[in-house]
Amino acid sequence: MQNIRWAVLGTGVIANEMAVALKKNGRNIDAVGNRTHEKAVAFAEKYGIKKVYDNYNDMFTDPDIDVIYITTPHNTHINFMRRAIENGKHILVEKSITLNSRELDEAIALADKKGVVIGEVMTIYHMPIYKKLKEILESGKLGKVNLITMNFGSFKEYDMNNRFFNKNLAGGAMLDIGVYALSFIRWFMDSKPDQLLSQVKPAPTGVDEQAGLLLMNQEGQMASVMLSLHSKQPKRGMVSCEKGYIEIMEYPRAWEARITYTDSGETEVIQTGEHADALAYELADMEKAIRGDAECMHLDYTKDVMDMMTEFRKEWGFQYPEEM
Incomplete structure (x- = not known):
């Protein structure tokens, strides 16, 4: 399989850690999206990311992306998860992965139907x-x-x-x-x-x-x-x-x-x-899961x-x- 292509949703502390961790694994983020476009541009410049979405919603339908790392507040997760899964994207989601069991059960059922991997960022x-x-x-x-x-x-x-x-x-x-x-x-x-x-x-x-x-x-x-x-x-x-x-x-x-x-x-x-490689281990395991x-x-x-x-x-x- 070719290199797995990553997009990150959000540009906060965890997204910065993710960018560093992926580089430790010899890789780079392929695309970034954020509600505030200027923050996404600055993030891309900082980490040498080639693609910045004018509208972050475009990452869910981007054919050049395999997996999306969702770093937004956890009450926003399920809506982003639905859209990613429905478009055949694997997703790695910050903890807590959803608000409750009902949301998670829905995401698992949808992922099973679409044949994609979902995982929580739990060190x-x-x-x-x-x-x-x-x-x-x-x-x-x-x-x-x-x-x-x-x-x-x-x-x-x-x-x-x-x-x-x-x-x-x-x-x-x-x-x-x-x-x-x-x-x-x-x-x-x-x-x-x-x-x-x-x-x-x-x-x-x-x-x-x-x-x-x-x-x-x-x-x-x-x-x-x-x-x-x-x-x-x-x-x-x-x-x-x-x-x-x-x-x-x-x-x-x-x-x-x-x-x-x-x-x-x-x-x-x-x-x-x-200790410093915690996120790198998670990203590596996510790629194993996708494979x-x-x-x-x-x-x-x-x-x-x-x-x-x-x-x-x-x-x-x-x-x-x-x-x-």
């Missing part, structure tokens, strides 16, 4: 450290995973107009940072948690500012999560097994894990991959996580305008 499914840790767990040397404990907290100023607290921009802790914690949990659990409990503290705007989650699956594996948009926490994950435990710091883009074996008290540090290895995008895990996030928000009675 945990693509960083080499997580692939290595899964191999270690599958070897049996640590025994069964029994308990996972997660933290993710960011301190955001109380500006209720910014995207973190703004309901009209699909703000809230769950879709912004909870998606990472739940993706981590799903990676290490044998099946999707089907027993969910939670507490939530709402922001004045009606989005979730802070939440505590408890989860358990059919195998009896349990997990706890603490999320906050107004209290800094370390990005820390711990996977507790029968014969030891794994500690991972900065887990969204981790490159290192520490394993402690409980019988001996010995520790082992596993290092693989680079036939669709499972490497872990869309089944993406769906499980979206189902959980939807269930939690339903329990809280939190809806975005697009859902009403």
Whole structure:
């Protein structure tokens, strides 16, 4: 197959990271579109992109584009996804991939019909450290995973107009940072948690500012999560097994894990991959998926996580305008 041709929708921070990552993979973005045309022109000049759409909608029907990276706010995703899929484009979509399970189920059904690949930009499914840790767990040397404990907290100023607290921009802790914690949990659990409990503290705007989650699956594996948009926490994950435990710091883009074996008290540090190459790994896996290895995008895990996030928000009675 010839080189896969990429377009990017949006020119924000993530789009800039994507441009750098694709260059690390020896490639370049082929086209860029943005609602503000001048921003698209500046972005193209910065990264040597040859095609700038006068109207960003033209990327969905461009015959010279194979895959579109969607970097816009997540309440805009489903409309762009529909148009891309209907025109036979593969899509890689920023997290959270959609607002809810209904939207994601629709996109999956449409993608199956059109024969295209869709994937979420979730670093945990693509960083080499997580692939290595899964191999270690599958070897049996640590025994069964029994308990996972997660933290993710960011301190955001109380500006209720910014995207973190703004309901009209699909703000809230769950879709912004909870998606990472739940993706981590799903990676290490044998099946999707089907027993969910939670507490939530709402922001004045009606989005979730802070939440505590408890989860358990059919195998009896349990997990706890603490999320906050107004209290800094370390990005820390711990996977507790029968014969030891794994500690991972900065887990969204981790490159290192520490394993402690409980019988001996010995520790082992596993290092693989680079923090700075997180997006390059995702882009490489997306191209593998387009070439036939669709499972490497872990869309089944993406769906499980979206189902959980939807269930939690339903329990809280939190809806975005697009859902009403």
